[in-house]
Amino acid sequence: MNGTFDTARETKKIGKRSIRWFRLKAQFEQQSMVWPGIIFLFIFAYYPMYGILIAFKDYDMFAGVSGSPWVGFSHFKEFFIDPNLYTVLRNTLAINGLNLMIGFPAPILFALLLNEITTQKFKRFVQTISYLPHFVSWVVFGGLILTILSPTNGILNYLLVSMGVISEPVNFIGEASNFWVILVSGEVLKGLGWGAIIYIAAISGVDQDMYEAATIDGAGKWQKMWYVTLPSIMGTIVIMLIFAISAILNTGFEQILVLQNPLNLDTSETIDTYVYKTGLQQMRYSFSTAAGLAKSVVAVILLFGANYLSKKITDNGLF
């Protein structure tokens, strides 16, 4: 009797121990799966954040980040009195302002219009075509834009000349005053279909009963769009708007470099391209890091500001 009891306790003990060992092994394996990611982010995300310190130092290639001498805010001062600052800042704000005014509502409008198409096949076809430019590289897309605008064999010049709008072909991309319009039109067309996906998903989630109720109340198409669909997807719109506002200083880089040329530099140089040129081409490492940091700080302030306002006004926010 006594012996049996002992054995039972013994088995229980061994069982407990092996379960613990089993759990430990599983835990170890799980940790070993996560740690490559932790190390990866440490090197490729956190270490560059530490590298931002060179904005407050005079970076010396041989001394590294920690060994370079501190200089406080002198690179920021240099950036703020830089004669290019006005141009660069103006272009960045203008391009993004246009993008916010045109590029932001365009996909919403597209999604709303697409939703009104009743022939499913046609709707799917339009959708498929509209995603296409998103998957084409900016080099090729920029190349397409340049081909259309070409003064020698571009179709736009041909059309405008034959309609008598202009008497001679114009080198559109070579004139600084056209750059913003060309860039923003290109971005709108490239992002139209893809940007609409999230709104199409939101619209498909709207309760169909609401439409029926609205129909019974005698609402027409426009009224349903205005009083049912739009309010229902307002949450999504607000979230996307917060993102768009926080990205107001991020002009895309790839599209601008493709369309930029010495003739339109006055309107095509933005903070991002300027950081690239001063940083990597002229090797003014500390200066361009300071310029990039100043931009990021403003972007973070904008993100929190937009989020705060949105929470106040619409009760919707990112965090």
Add this chain to the structure above:
Amino acid sequence: MTVQSRGEKWFSVFNTIVMLIIMFLTLAPFWFTIAGSLNEGMDYMRGGVYFWPRSFTWGNYIAVFSDPTIYHAYWITAARTLLGTLTHVLFTALIAYGISRPNLKGKSAYMIYIMIPMFFGGGLVPTYLLYRDIGLLDNFMVFIIPGLFSVWDMMILLSFFRTIPESLIESAKIDGAGEYRIFLKFIIPLSMPALAAIALFNGVGHWNSYYDTLMFTSSDSLQTIQLFLMRVVTDATFAQGMSSQAAALVPEQAKKISPETLKLAMMIATTAPILLIYPFLQRYFVKGIMIGSIKG
């Protein structure tokens, strides 16, 4: 069937026209480019070739694929696309699986640590200096290693893993399978739709990227096709040089090519792989962003 009012009918017509215009604006540039690339170079320069080649030739494409520089650029791009996508998907999936384990110790701390880089980053120059210090500059691995992991893709996979029943994993464990075995034998095959979506996005990104080639490499042997094309598109002298080199390589086509038409042929040849897979895999693209948006 509801009776449409007159205004609604007009709206439908207007709506269809808007959609047709959008489709035309999207497709026409590709069409013009294809027509131009199939036209003789000198003739194209006279202008007027838009919807159909005037004097047809394959010469520009023959030239594009005979030039070893261009050929090499395609090779580098294909290599980085295949290797980069494969390693990215496996690495990201492994971490996502680890994070998805309910018993993982320190999970919330890890999540915060992983999320922070979504909002803050070091910026261009500190990243460049890091790559220089660890020997990634002008090294093929600069296309692969920094792209191994993406927090966003991890989030998509996390939400997908949540749909895999935990009982399945538990029963595999009772049968004595370790976490790595479960990951390889169960998780990867079960997550194929999500993995395929991520692989496609990532693959297209690799194929289309010229940013990293421009920033972090300098030798011609690492030039990707997009950077090569970028130089052709933005630099007339470079395009001229490429054209004369191609003309020297295929003398019988020399009269039929010009920098301009050669550029158009390259643009089409560079986009062709994407255009070819696009119709078949479009549903994956959309599915991928849907998974992401449900999460977000």
